[in-house]
Amino acid sequence: MQHSSIHWFRKGLRLHDNPALLAAATNCRRLHPPFILHPSSNRAGINAQRFLLDALRDLDGSLQEMGSRLFVAQGCPEEVFPHLFHAWGTTRLTFEVDTEPSACRRDHGVEVIREVSHTLYDTERVLALNDGKAPLTYKRLQSLLALLGPPEKPAPALTQEHLQGCLTPCQASHDGDYRVPTLEELGQDPAKVGPHLYPGGETAALARLDTLMERTAWVCNFKKPETEPTSLSPSTTVLSPYLKFGCLSVRTFWWRLDEIYQGREHSQPPVSLHGQLLWREFFYTAGASIPNFDRMAGNPVCLQVEWDDNPQHLHAWREGRTGYPFIDAIMTQLRTEGWIHHLARHAVACFLTRGDLWVSWEEGLKVFEELLLDADWSLNTGNWLWLSGSAFFHRYFHVYSPITFGKKTDQDGAYIRKYLPILKDFPTKYIYEPWKAPQAVQERAGCLVGTHYPQPIVEHGVASKRNLGRMKAARAQKDTKREPPAGPSTVKSQRKKPKIEQH
Structure with a gap:
């Protein structure tokens, strides 16, 4: 039987190792490869959206070399597909397996082929x-x-040989109906996009x-x-x-x-x-x-913590205005470039949650989901659970110092000077703690702390000590719910107070 196939590009935006795409091209007389752009379905910010549009344009170009095209449709997949199935006479739908909860099978009476390759x-x-x-x-x-x-x-990369006898019908109106949109068409201001360091x-x-x-x-x-x-x-x-x-x-x-x-x-x-x-x-x-993996409530592996509701602290952290230059430089790099080193992610995640601000990891997850180019749902969630001390990781007394951690690899503060140019003329002695600089030094640097750059949002030593106690109490409460009454030896061991280990 010769099929009229749709290969639904979701995440696997490539021709190499795409077994579902190869399956679509097998015994196929007509192939339509759509990507469904659902602008309201995720929190991706402008840098991530540019990366996606890059990837779609690149994919369309590669398909054109094979004599095919990419069809970009906008809307909710459940509403778009019935229309496409009817318009294209579809008999087969193929796609790459997506393990995220929001992904579901939409077959509408056609043969469905799901392949694992993500x-x-x-x-x-x-x-x-x-x-x-x-x-x-x-x-x-x-x-x-x-x-x-x-x-x-x-799997082998798709070649023209795979598409012999398989056509992709394109109307003259294709570039009007199914082309890759621009950032402006997605409601974004291109002037606000960051440097194009990592083309999609x-x-x-x-x-x-x-x-x-x-x-x-x-x-x-x-x-x-x-x-x-x-x-x-x-x-x-x-x-x-x-x-x-x-x-x-x-x-x-x-x-x-x-x-x-x-x-x-x-x-x-x-x-x-x-x-x-x-x-x-x-x-x-x-x-x-794991049920409710991306939230605390109803998540069976997640420590239940009474986090503070502090919109001001969350906003200061997101905008790189905490008064701790290492933290603020990282958040500035994230906001402008869309990528930060994994240990930098650790530092700012710890600072927001169990380290300093005691704000819920769910709030941090949303910010990363918007600003990161690689905001993968499973990895982003898992790492926030880990770094907040909520699941997987239990050495909750390991705290990333917003002052000393960066110094290990950048004693002179070159990273801070790059991303926080307001501080670039501070002496190395004060670059991680500008609030300690004498007034005259701040004036010579052209930056008065409290005027041009904020005072520290919290005192790290005090906040981290207080939060260690709160985390210890949350863990103790979990243990009393799950375990029988402790014997003498256990009680003795529980009296040991873990000390904050500053990285």
């Missing part, structure tokens, strides 16, 4: 091995994946991957905790936005790394690049199976 493993198989439950530790995930063996090899799309993704894979020694020696959050150029791969949108296949990345690792000494999970992809798998598996 994750290394079929999440449902991993969960089945664990009695339907999410593995809650990295080691447990590793033990389950060991039973499954290595990830599948990538499969072409840019594969070029970036190729460049990184040429650095054989760097790949083999990569240990994520040893990379620098204050580096003025990224000290990690910055492939995460491409993985998020599916411009780069995670399986392709995995096997390219495997080629380099063969016969060479190399770092190991969890700190290696393979280890980073397994962290991605860990959070995808958790997000796919």
Whole structure:
């Protein structure tokens, strides 16, 4: 039977390793590949929207080289698809499996083919091995994946040969009806977009991957905790936005790394690049199976905490106006460029939640969802749960100091001077604590603290000590609900007061 196929591009915005796209082209007489743009369905800000539009234009260009086109439609998929099925006489729908709760099957009586290619493993198989439950530790995930063996090899990239005898009917009105929109058409002001450091799309993704894979020694020696959050150029791969949108296949990345690792000494999970992809798998598996994963209420793995409702503190943190230059520089980089180093994410997430401001991680999650290019639902949620001390991570007394942590890799404050130019003329002695500078020093620097740059929003030493007590109390309350009365030895151990460990 010759099908009239729709391949629904959702996240897998690429032609390489796209088994669902290959399935659409098999025994196919007509192929329509749409992308449904639902502007109100996510919180993505202007930088992330530009990245997506880049990726769509790149995908359309690649499809045109194959004699096909991308059809960009706007609206709610449940409303758009019945119209497309009717207009195009569709008999088959293919798409890449999406594990997020908002994704659901919409078949409308046509043959549906779902293929796994956004994750290394079929999440449902991993969960089945664990009695339907999410593995809650990295080691447990590793033990389950060991039973499954290595990830599948990538599917072949789509070629013109796959599309022989398969046409994509395009009307003269295609560029009016189905073209990729502009930022203005999405209601954004292009003047407010940040520097174009990371163009979206499969072409840019594969070029970036190729460049990184040429650095054989760097790949083999990569240990994520040893990379620098204050580096003025990224000290990690910055492939995460491409993985998020599916411009780069995670399986392709995995096997390219495997080629380099063969016969060479190399770092190991969890700190290696393979280890980073397994962290991605860990959070995808958790997000796919834990109810209410992206909120505290009704989330069975989440510590229930009475966070403060403080809109002023949240706004100051979001806008980089906390009075702590390291925190404010990170948030400024995030807002302008859409990407920050993972340890920088740790620092600002800890500061907002259990470290200093005691604001709910759900609020931070929303801000990251808007500002990050790589705001992947599962990873963003999992990391906020982790950094707030709400799930997975239990060393809640490890606090990232907003003063000393940045100094470890940037004693002179070059990172702060770049992103907070108002402080650029402060002496190194005061760059992390400008409020301690004498009045004359502030005047010479052309920046008066409290006038041109804010005073610290809280006193870190006092706030972190208070919050340590609150976190300890929340954890104790959870333990009393779940555990039987403690015996003498347990009571004795509970009397030990954990001390804040400042990073």
